[in-house]
Structures are given as C-alpha cells and as structure tokens.
Amino acid sequence: MEHRSAQAKQELILQEFLEKHHFDPPAAILPQLRIVTQKERDTLLKKGDPIHAVYIILEGQYTVSEAWSNGAIFIFTELGPGDFICEMECYQGAQAVQYNLICKSDSLLLAVPVEGFLAWQAVDPKLCQMLIQSLIRKLGSSARTASQMPIAPGIVKFARFLIGYCRENGIDSRQEVTVRMTREDLSYNLGLSVRTINRLVQSLRERNALTVRSGKIHITADQLPLLRSILPDSDPSR
Template identity: 25%
Template sequence: MSEKNPHIHCQDCSMSELCLPHHLDPQGLERLDTIIQRHKPLHKRDVLIRAGAPLKWLYAVRSGSLKSYIIDEHGREQIIDFHLPGDLVGFDALSTGQHRSFAQSLETTMLCEIPIDSLDDLAVQLPALRRQMLRLMSDELFNGKQLVNTLNNRTAPQRLAFFLYSLSQRFAARGLSASSFRLTMTRADIASYLGLSVETVSRILSSLQDQSIIRVEQKLVHIDNITGLMEAAG
C-alpha cells in the first residue's frame, strides 16, 4: 500500500504551508519526515477510504483531488467534501476510531500517508505540530458549518456562485490561478454537494455565462468578473 521514499521531504513540498509541516522548525520537519510514507498513486475513481474501516492513517493530498461522501438510507451518494492539494483526509475517524465516510479520487492523485499512532506520539513531543493539527481540524469544522449555512440560507444560484468563489480562493491559496481552473468533480457531484439537481446546476452555470461572470469550456472554468461572482453568491 505504501513505501518509504527518501526523495520526498516536507520542506521541499509546495503544499507544506497548508499541511502539517506549517510552523515546524527544521528539526521538527525532519522528525515528521521520518514517519511519513508515500501512498501508491490513486487513479480516477479509486476508493481510498471506506466507511467503517478502522483509523490507521491520515492522508495528505500532494497532488490531485478527492471527494468524501456518505451513503444515505436510500443508497444514494451524498457528497460532503472535496479535497485539494494540501488538505488532510481522514479526520472523520478521530472521535470513534472508525471512518464514517468514503473517500474517492477524482483524478490521478498522490498522497502522503501518515500513521495515526506515530503522529499522536510526535504531536506530544512537538507543540507546533499539535497546534497545526488543531488548526486543521478547526478549519474542517468551520467549513462544515459554512456548508450548512450555505445550504440553509442561500438560494440555488447563490449556492453555486459561492461554491465557485470558494474554489477560486482555495486554488489561490495553493499558488494556482484564482480565475481559471479545472473542475475535477462532475456536475452530479456538485449538485449532490450543494443539495441541487444536475439540471439546476447546468441552468445556473448557463445563467452566469449569460451574465459574463464566468465562461465554462467543458471542465475548465474561467472567472471573468470576480466581483460579479461575489455579488451572485450573496
């Protein structure tokens, strides 16, 4: 499943400021490096985590993207999160020791695999690492509440505009273009995440294009009017 790779180091990773190494000194980085392993590449639609599986690892996304989802009582997939480079996957299992959702790759994805027992021990020894873990968990909790607020208090057009704006800001935080990016998730995935129908997502995208706010070319999204997108998001 994984292998040690001496050629991959946290200090050389462009995503380190978004991930666990943030604020660690050189000695702390070296100690973190000793427990991190390289997970084999995931291909599109590979399942990384299954609901009910015991917590053994946290996964840091080095490149690519994943979606997290649950299966509802009707057997339907409900998307609960999208993971980009720099994100950690697996926090859902920290309270019970078992994963409560699935995680599946949306494209070819490279991961760093972090054994939870070794990470717990190291976090006790490195206060900066413990603080960073708490910060990342806090961010995930806030993002979950923000999604609930989006679903409860925004109209369908506002939800989709807010989703595109949020993606734009997340890409910018990773040193990527905030105005032109590729959607690795399907429209059905977006619809599930936002509590909309696929037809509604397509209609709103067309409306935003008609307003010259965005342009959509298959999977590519170009934001031509970021102020207009923010206003559309409410």
C-alpha cells in the first residue's frame, strides 16, 4: 500500500511537471521516465560513473566539481531547477562522468534514459527551449564562479579554508582550534576527494602547519602563520 502511494505521488509530480512546461514526450518513452529523490549531501554522480540517463532538476541545488588529472585543481558550478545534467555527455556519446555532482539541498529530479532523451528532444521544441536556457545559465554560473574562486592548487584551497575556520572559531583569543569536521565534511565543503584531503593533511602535518590527534585536526596560534605562508602574497586570506 505504501509503495503504491509513493508511486502515485511520483506519477503526480511527473504529470504536473510535464503540464506546467507544456512538454509533449513521445508516448513510447513515458514509461521510462522516473522521479529521483535525494537528500542534502547525497552524491548523484561521481567521476567515472557510467552515464545511463539525463537528469532535469525539478527542485533543489547541486554543486559540480571537476578535477584535473593531478587531482589538485578544481572548478565549481552551481545547478538549480530547470537545469540539465549529463546532456552534453549524451550529445558527445561519452560513456562516463568526468566530475562529481553533490546535492546541496533536498532535491527532486526527472531521470530520462539517454536514448529516450535523444528521441524526446528531437520532437519537442519546448524541451529544447528549456535545454538552451539551462546551457545559458551554466555558462553564466561557470563564469561567475571562476571569477570568485580562482583556480588554485588543492593545498592552497585547503590552507585558505583552515585559516578561515580558525578565524571563525576564535583563534585570536585562544591557543588552539580543533577542526570539528570529518574528512567527508571537508571533502564536501572543498570539492576535493577524501583521498586528496588525507594527502593534504599529511603534507601540512609534515610542515608542522597542523597537528592530528585522535584523527582530529588541531591548529595552534603558532601554526597559523605557517598556513598563511602557503597562500600567494596577493591572497586576501593571508
């Protein structure tokens, strides 16, 4: 009974979405459309995942992080309602995702199998119009993000984050700050993999820029200048 109720709710969400935007998908693909529900911090896709569907965000926000081959440089893009996910890969015939896509808030998405999406966009101008608008937003978001968050090595981004964390937690009035965040939390906030976070922690530990006790990162007032020295001279966080 509960399963049927959830299914009926998803069918209603789908129907309302299609009617709201006057979409007219081919009858053959209607049974293939499905609603996906995600919670904040859920990972929708990670680098290397196979591409089976194109997603349309109905509700919620997502962060896209793209890592360069050395794992040290990242570019962030924000996505919201009306934006498409994996549509470019679909057109390119790509087989795997080249970025990580993390849910920033509770979200609803419409998942459309790749072949179904290609068939739908070929006959529905309303869908193409939404797709074009999404691409325009993505270009704008990428440009804004690039100007606000310059490309930087991972260790610079991590040091900048730790300096900000220490300031927010009163390093000026106390001898030591404990970073009360798991490696997964740091990964989510910085867009770096957990493996990269662990590598950066070890690097900063070797420089005596932080201490690790019982798995927690500790930073003293004396270590803060060492963190600042990692940043470029022009960085406002120094």
